Amino acid sequence: MGIVSEFKKFNADLKNPNWSVSSISSNNELIVSLWGHKPLLSKHPTERKQVYRDRIDRWSCNGRNEFKRNLDLALEENLKIRPIIAMLNNSSDFQNILEGKDGSQYPKRFNAKTN
Template identity: 50%
Template sequence: MGISDEFKKFGAKQKNIQWSVSAFNDKDELVVSIWGHQPLLVFNKESRIQIYKDKVSRWSGLGNQEFRKNIEIAYLKNLKVRPIITLSKNFEEILKGIDGSQFKNTFNAKLNWVGIVKLWDGENFIIEFVEEKT
């Protein structure tokens, strides 16, 4: 499935399917597409927390501008964050700054993960996710 289908699983609609990597749903949760590769996403076995650390200057464009606004809102309002895990065979190139949208990527909405933005300083961000108990 494509990224738009994964956003729909959370009840969120991208402003632009070509570049939006974040959107709010009707529950006031921020839905984000994040890379599922280390070193950006790391699982802490002791705490059972998935920790995503990244910086927004790693990419540019309209999706970046939208993401900056959305993550700031989620951080200031302490909103829940829902992840779509994105994987790419070209991740090493993406880490070097190559635009990841040009590669064939896979997307997986983690419906049972819920997170919170732990750090946002206008450049760096950390989102911590836990498995939601149902």
């Protein structure tokens, strides 16, 4: 599905569908699109959950500043964080993302993790 429809599943609207990757929902939760590729997303070694590790300074597009503001707000107000997993259609392109290339330039699909 597209990013807009996946954010709608959490009652959240994107400020700009071309570059936004986060939003505060009407339920006061941080909704954020995260890459689903390794090494950023991995399975927890002992628990039934996934772990996401990334750096905000790795990217520089317009959505970065909005994401940082939303993340700071979520931490200040202890908001629940709800993920939408983004997967590139061609996983071999992911190295470009890790090198800081603009992820909006690559075809991808999104999946809201509603559970």
